[in-house]
Amino acid sequence: MPQPISAVVTWDPTLNKGTVADITVPSGNGATVIQWSCSPEVASFTISGLDPTEFTPSSSSSDVTNFSTTDRDDTAQEYTYTVEAVHAASGQRSRHDPKITNEP
Numbered sequence: 108m109p110q111p112i113s114a115v116v117t118w119d120p121t122l123n124k125g126t127v128a129d130i131t132v133p134s135g136n137g138a139t140v141i142q143w144s145c146s147p148e149v150a151s152f153t154i155s156g157l158d159p160t161e162f163t164p165s166s167s168s169s170d171v172t173n174f175s176t177t178d179r180d181d182t183a184q185e186y187t188y189t190v191e192a193v194h195a196a197s198g199q200r201s202r203h204d205p206k207i208t209n210e211p
Contacts, residue, residue, distance in 0.1 A: 111140040111175070116192050118148040124201035125149055125192020132180050134210040141207070142175045143167075143190075150195040156188040161209075183211035 112130055119126045132139050141162075145152060151170035159165040161182060167174040170193060186207045193200050 109136050109139050111142050114141065114143045115146050116143055116149050116152045116190055117146040118192065118194050123199075124203060125152065125190060125194070126203050127190050127205050129206045129208065132178055132207065132209045134183070136180050139178045139180050140175055141178055143173065145172050145192075148195050150193040150198070152193065153191045154188060155191075157207075158186050161186065178207065178209065180209050183209050185209075 112132065114127050114130055116125055116127045127143065130141060143152065143154065151172055153169050153171065154167040154174055157165040157176060161179050162176045164176055187204050188207065190203045190205060191200055192203065
């Protein structure tokens with residue numbers, strides 16, 4: 108299995124919301140673990156909406172600080188999902204819809 112792909116949920120002070128960069132899984136990688144964590148300004152996050160035919164598990168529990176899923180990487184396409192982040196200082200919640208692209 109290839110090295111895990113890391114993603115960090117951060118808080119963008121300009122947008123005043125949690126964000127995470129889009130993720131690209133290289134072509135031919137095979138099953139790949141994707142691991143999310145929080146930056147210091149994010150207290151916790153929740154991931155939902157991952158395609159259950161491609162990602163296991165397809166969602167996290169509520170308000171976690173780390174989450175991992177396995178991308179089967181058997182279908183080349185772009186997937187969207189939702190990250191709900193909680194700002195550490197204020198407790199404000201926000202939603203962001205990043206992408207995971209499995210390259211052809």
